[in-house]
Amino acid sequence: MKDYIQIGIEKGLISFNEDNSRIKYCYQGKERNYNNPEEKVQALAFLQLVIDYNYPERQIKQFEPVTMGSEVKEADIVVFEDEVCVKPLILVECKKQDVSEAEFQQAINQAYSYAFALPNEVKYVWITSGIKNDYFEVDKSQNTRNQLPDIPQYGIREVANYKYVYGAEYLPDIPGKPKFFGLAVIEQVDLTRRFKLAHEALWAGGQLNPSEAFDELDKLIFCKIWDERKPRKVGEPYDFQIITVSKSEVPDETKRRIKENENLHNRIKALYEEGRKKDAEVFRDDIRLAPEKMRTVVSYLESVNLSETDLDSKGRAFETFMGSFFRGNFGQYFTPREIVKFIVDVLPITNESKVLDTSCGSGGFLLYALNKVREQATEYYPNYKNDTRQYGKWYTYWHDFAEKNLFGIEINEQISRAAKMNMIIHDDGHTNVITSDGLVSDADIKARTGNNGFEYETFDFIITNPPFGSTIRQTEQAYLKTYMLGKKEEDWLAVRSRTGDDTRDGQQSEVLFIEQDYHFLKENGILAIVLPDGILTNSSMQFVRTQIEDWFRIVAVVSMPQTAFTANGAGVKSSVLFLQKWSKEHTEKLVAKKKSIEDNLLSKTNYLATRNLWDREIKQKQKEKVASMRNRQLTSATEIKKTDEFKSWNAEMQAEYASKIDELKYKLVEEYQQRKQSDLPDYSIFMAIAEEIGYDATGKKTKNNELEVIGEELKKFIINLISK
Structure with missing residues (x-):
């Protein structure tokens, strides 16, 4: 995205005091409080009028007095047709970025009241929050609100019926013809805000609950990404935008809006169906949004270039929005990024590794594994952006890994769908994310999903944070009897042998995931798993520790602070275990010994x-x-x-x-x-205690992250172990 503030400073349009708390509009010589959220939006709108729309400063007035009855109020910005500033052309109403949809609609009414109160007729109004923009043509005689996709540029009265086109930067300026715009790359905080505001706009009216609204927003984000990926010629408009209908085509304002919404609805549904044909697993049900609600979401996202926005920024934006939503609605405790990064960084995952998360949640571990391989691709092909041959090799390197070697299982269908969206936003890797109970057998998973990649003894790495504390009961899940850790442990000091069914009444889910992950790993594969400390310390869990000894070489135990998961809604003291699967022969020898x-x-x-x-x-x-x-x-x-x-x-x-x-x-x-x-054979175990991990109990960032130092040493330890 253009840095309008920096351009404005360079062009002498604005300046700031030493601590950037006050902004000065140089032509008018007015200073304002830049700490005011609305002032930031007003500054942006002013700069866009000059830089993008070419209006001369002398024809723009800010804080323009408007007499309304006995009161005198201020219009934020008025753009005039003439140099003496007598004939108002455009009135701009600015609101803070996080203004709600209802408040934004009130701002439209306010803008119209100002426009009607000015002594001379205003022809256009622009309402902006910097996040959302609405444009209208004003006709006092008809008292109508003819919505437009944009305002006219300087010297041009014609406004096209759409604003955003592919390759806008390559289009020549044609005198007298409107200028089109490309999609903008934005920062994480702005994208997070857009997701949040769009979601709130969907459910706040009561037609959808927050969960349903999340699903529908997910679908539209999918359509937005699909629209950006569609092949287009330079100058062709994007489908994911509001395209207006002319008054000559449909004179009645209400009917015109209905027609515009129907057209938009049809374009979005067509995008959705195109995408679903390519990937039916992401969304199985239809879009259920009414056309007017769909228009609202599109208005928040139409100007954004999701494809070109930095991967980490858009990923963080989606995860931040998604994490806050799911914590509030499902009590899901997603693994903090610092812990995910630590685990993935220390493991020697490459593009040839087959990687699985058996309880993947929002897909954090999978995303970091994908980004790790993408970074490796960039190391091998550093000039991929400028060399088409390198680009092909760079893309194949990480995309084949994403498509064929990255697997995730999530039991909650809505979270699973969100994980797939998370992967799509990160440029793929969602193909093998499935909705399933992660504790059923591989044969059952393959039969239910048709995905034969979920095969026991085929994975090089499993990286996971299984759900803690939920009990799998025999009366609810028949598969409990198939688990060794679902049976009552044999006591070698018992006087009498146990008779009858030795299946437990129930077992903790995290215990069973240890065994499930053992089955999925190939020999010498590595499991990195977050576990509650009770499994490591409680006497009642000795049988679990004994079984871990038999199945795995214990590579490392890294203790997390008590507050590691507090900010995400859980307070269980936990550790990260790194375990390498023994060969069957080695396990048999251990058990026999x-x-x-x-x-x-x-x-x-x-x-x-x-x-x-x-x-x-x-x-x-x-x-x-x-x-x-x-x-x-x-x-x-x-x-x-x-x-x-x-x-x-x-x-x-x-x-x-x-x-x-x-x-x-x-x-x-x-x-x-x-x-x-x-x-028994002796070996070294890497042990570490992390007390500071980069954030506090509230989730606020801190300067000290001991996982970075621990990670560097553990990485060396694992590389040395594997090389032997």
Whole structure:
């Protein structure tokens, strides 16, 4: 986008004081408070009138007095036809950027009231927030509002029925003919604001709830991107814009607006259908917006060039808007970008790597993996922008990865759709993002989606932050019985073997995702997973840690601060585990070796015989106690066991034996751990604690991010590990 402020300074149109708090309009010699949000919009409108529309400064008046009854108010800007500024041509009403749609409509009424109050007739009004623009032709005699796509340029009375064309910069200026405009590249903050305001305009009226409005906005963003990608000749208009109907064609104002909306609706639906034919998975249902609502969204986005806007900027804009929406409506806790970046940066992902996120949410991990490969492509082909041969190789390098090697699963259909949109906005990578329960088998996923890429034992890297705390219950999901971690763990110190169904009633979802990710990884593949610290520390989770040891080499454990997810709505203390999948042969050897150590200890200590002996002793003592009490009380054994005396004695006796059993078990477990350390293969584990990770508990950026330093060291550690 043009830097109008800088151009204005260079041309001597405006100047600023030392701290940029006040702006001076040089021709008029007026100073204003530039910290006022509306003043920023007014400055932009003034500069556009001079720079883009070629109006001379001397024919532009700002803060023009307007008498309205007994009051005198100020019109923001009035452009005059003549140098003596008697014949007003255009009245401009400026509002702050984040003005709501309802407030913007009020501004239209205000602009008209000013236009009608001026002593001489104004021919056009322009209402602008810098984000949204509406233009009207004024006819006092008819009191009508004929909407236009633009205002006329200096010296030209003709206004075309559309404003934005492809390749506008290559069109010659034709005397007496209107000038067309190209689409503008904008910054992240402005794009975020446009998404937010368009969304609010859709649901604020009550016709749609926020969730439905998000879906419909998603569809229109898709159409906008598709429209920009369509091949066009220089000078051809874009379809995703308001194109007006002339008064000569449809004289009635109301009917004219209906016709314009119908035409726009048909063009957008045609774009949507074209896109869906190429990619039916992104959106399966039709656009459900009424034509007038569609026009509102288009008015916020029609001038923006999404294709050329910096990838990171438009990605951040969409994620910022999407993240705030989903946190408010679904309680979804998306992984902070700093953690995503840290994880992806340390992994040696290349364009040949097959990458998966089994619970991808909005697609953050996938996007960073894609951007990592895109950066690699730029390193190999640095001159791709100027060399067509390099461009082809650069594009193929990352686009083949995006199309064939990048996979994501998200259980929520709406979030899955948003993830696909997120990828599309980043120039692709959405092809293999599917809506599915990430815990069903690969055969089930392939059968449901027809995507054969979701094959067990084929992925080089899995990068994921599974949902914490939700319980998968056997009564709800039959697949729980297929998971090893969905079964009750075997206790090698148990005296009796378990009989019957050993499936748990339920298991935490994050535990099952560890096993699912193990199945998807190929041998020596790496899993990077965010897990709650309870899995690493709670005694009840020892069976999970044991299974992780059997399946994976533990590469690294990086502890996150308690506040890592607070700003995103979750307060669970967590760590990032990096795990490399053992070969099946290695896992079998580990399991066999552990079993050998257990059997050896059981045999050496006569554990089972000792436990059986103690069980017999307990029963014998109980018999003797019953016999003793019967001689005194002359009652039955059953009645004696119900007495407080027997219960108290039995509890004390049982506690003594329980203490002996616990002590024996403790000694065996201690010796087992020592034997494991001495008999099993030893290896180094990278351990780190990150206390500062670039943002605080509120999400506000901070200067210190220890993940950057930790990441550099961990990257070296992983590269050294893989190279062996």
